[in-house]
Amino acid sequence: MISNSTLILGTIFIAVLLAASSIRILREYERAVLFTLGRFTGVKGPGLILVFPFIQTIARVDMRTVVLDVPTQDLISRDNVSVHVNAVIYFRVIDPERAIIQVEQFVDATSQLAQTTLRSVLGKHELDELLAERDKLNKDIQDIIDTHTNAWGIEVANVEIKHVDIDETMVRAMAKQAEAERERRARVINAEGEEQAAQKLHEAAEILSSRPEAMQLRYLGALGTIAGEKSSTIVFPFPVEFGRFFENFSSKNAAD
Known part of the structure; x- marks a missing residue:
């Protein structure tokens, strides 16, 4: 038969294990979305929190700014030029509850949304605008993405278009166009000088x-x-x- 001392020691051991498994420590930039029997019951942290085993579970959320590199997107500009564009997005979670409950894998969801928005917005502009008006395009893309991610508890801080690459044949055509434009301006200036003289x-x-x-x-x-x-x-x-x-x-x- 099991003695009383052995039973007490076993009970104490189980209690210690349960207490140890119920302790969670969250860093300053972390929050825990707490679920009790599958239902949302609050956001905890940072610091030490208690989670009852088998009854409660948590989902950790990083509140720091995330730097997301958007893969290169192939698109056709409004003047029918094939362009390769990539960008970087800075965003952070401002509402851990919505970031966990409203969307699955909010980082992947934001990445996919950024890719489709990048193609949609830049495809409406001509090549000259893509090269000369990046600040305006960055702001337009940021506003569109932020409007959609707001429902997920995510704030888009900034969007930057990094590279706009075009085909080699198009580069040569643009160089010829620029040279012709310089010659035209030189002739106009020379003619104006002759007229004044x-x-x-x-x-x-x-x-x-x-x-x-x-x-x-x-x-x-x-x-x-x-x-x-x-x-x-x-x-x-x-x-x-x-x-x-x-x-x-x-x-x-x-x-x-």
């Missing part, structure tokens, strides 16, 4: 034609420039008055 020359000619002495000063300035260049060629300006004198003289002789 012609306008200034026209204004200068009008001023010089109205003031003969200004033309003489211009001649003298040109002589000074030629002399300063140490050239062996000497140029003498032909005064306009001499030309007018010979013109009048020849007209008089023709009349006589």
Whole structure:
């Protein structure tokens, strides 16, 4: 027969095991969703909590920000360009109860939602917008994902598009387009410069034609420039008055 002392020791041993198995220690960033006989009965932690074996169970939830790398997605932009895009999402659990009860494997669910949203949003834009308006696209994607994950107790803090890759043939086509655009701008700038120069020359000619002495000063300035260049060629300006004198003289002789 079992003695009383043995029975007491066995009872104490079982009690110690039950007490040890009922103790849970949660870190500062952890919370425990507690279920009693399968029903939700509260959120516990951090610190030491007691869970009655066989009656209560817990689901641990990490409250820290999760960095989720979205796999590369193949999509077609609105201008029919094949693009490979990947992104990174920062989110965290703000309601452990909903994160456990409302969705199964909330990390995987958020990842799948991010992939479909990335393809849906970026497919509505042209390639130039994908390359130049990343901040706006990041905000649009974040708002859409956050709207859906809010029901799961998850808050999306940020979305960043990391890479937008295109085919090699498209890269060469874009390089040719950029080169053609640079040439066009250079020609436009050159034409505008010619137009402005012609306008200034026209204004200068009008001023010089109205003031003969200004033309003489211009001649003298040109002589000074030629002399300063140490050239062996000497140029003498032909005064306009001499030309007018010979013109009048020849007209008089023709009349006589």
